[in-house]
Amino acid sequence: MVRLARRRGVGRAAPLLALRAARAGVSRVRRAVERVVDRSPRSVFLRALVTQPARVGAICASSPQLAARMAAWVDPAAPGLVVELGGGTGVITAALLARGVAPQRLVVIEQSPALARHLAQRFPQVRVVQGDAAELALLRAAPDWPRADDGAPLPVCCIVSGLPLLSIPPEVRQRILHAGAQVLAPGGRLLQFTYALRGSSPWQTAGLVSGGRERVLANLPPARIDVLERLGGG
Numbered sequence: 001m002v003r004l005a006r007r008r009g010v011g012r013a014a015p016l017l018a019l020r021a022a023r024a025g026v027s028r029v030r031r032a033v034e035r036v037v038d039r040s041p042r043s044v045f046l047r048a049l050v051t052q053p054a055r056v057g058a059i060c061a062s063s064p065q066l067a068a069r070m071a072a073w074v075d076p077a078a079p080g081l082v083v084e085l086g087g088g089t090g091v092i093t094a095a096l097l098a099r100g101v102a103p104q105r106l107v108v109i110e111q112s113p114a115l116a117r118h119l120a121q122r123f124p125q126v127r128v129v130q131g132d133a134a135e136l137a138l139l140r141a142a143p144d145w146p147r148a149d150d151g152a153p154l155p156v157c158c159i160v161s162g163l164p165l166l167s168i169p170p171e172v173r174q175r176i177l178h179a180g181a182q183v184l185a186p187g188g189r190l191l192q193f194t195y196a197l198r199g200s201s202p203w204q205t206a207g208l209v210s211g212g213r214e215r216v217l218a219n220l221p222p223a224r225i226d227v228l229e230r231l232g233g234g
């Protein structure tokens with residue numbers, strides 16, 4: 001009798017155990033899929049685009065051609081830091097490193113926490129700061145900013161901006177322009193890409209002067225690179 005009762009118990013428990021095992025299997029697979037999706041640059045970018053469309057300001061990351069043309073305007077041997085604004089998934093960061101900018105001389109500012117995490121994982125040697133480009137002057141004064149032996153913040157010889165200036169609200173845009181022009185060292189260069197193929201660069205309203213421009217058709221949509229300079233510095 002006892003044996004029979006146990007067998008009956010076992011008979012009722014078996015489907016339950018099988019169901020639990022199947023559920024555990026499904027959540028293991030789901031977690032594995034989520035891990036893979038989280039590492040994919042395209043899905044991190046799309047998530048950021050869905051949550052903050054105006055701040056991301058593009059339907060996809062820049063093409064490698066646009067990134068390479070932006071990087072071509074950067075002198076990797078110039079003394080000081082190269083600061084990238086709006087790193088996204090890191091297409092331009094990768095092009096700057098390929099251009100020969102030392103990772104220790106590169107600082108990337110990205111407002112989206114998910115994209116900043118992605119950048120920090122993808123480029124462990126690069127300083128990735130999760131923050132707002134409008135606060136650049138404050139970020140530069142923070143203790144973790146790269147410093148010279150005498151403790152002074154290293155000068156910024158070049159700013160490479162992937163910020164969607166035209167879709168950012170005017171008040172924030174003004175603060176970004178002011179902060180960027182203020183932090184760029186005299187004689188420094190700033191690069192900005194835009195999908196507006198005509199007109200002057202908003203950076204000119206902050207006192208930077210145009211030093212050239214270039215169209216890059218191999219991008220979706222086609223883009224223009226504006227090269228701006230801060231006068232001075234001999």
Ligand SMILES: C[S@@+](CC[C@H](N)C(=O)[O-])C[C@H]1O[C@@H](n2cnc3c(N)ncnc32)[C@H](O)[C@@H]1O
Pocket residue numbers: 048055056057058060061062085086087088089090091092109110111112115131132133134162163164168176
């Ligand atoms: C058009 S995407 C460009 C991404 C990448 N540089 C590229 O070329 O593919 C603009 C990026 O700027 C970031 N961004 C927008 N406003 C920002 C701000 N105020 N400070 C820092 N990053 C910002 C967005 O989160 C997004 O990653």
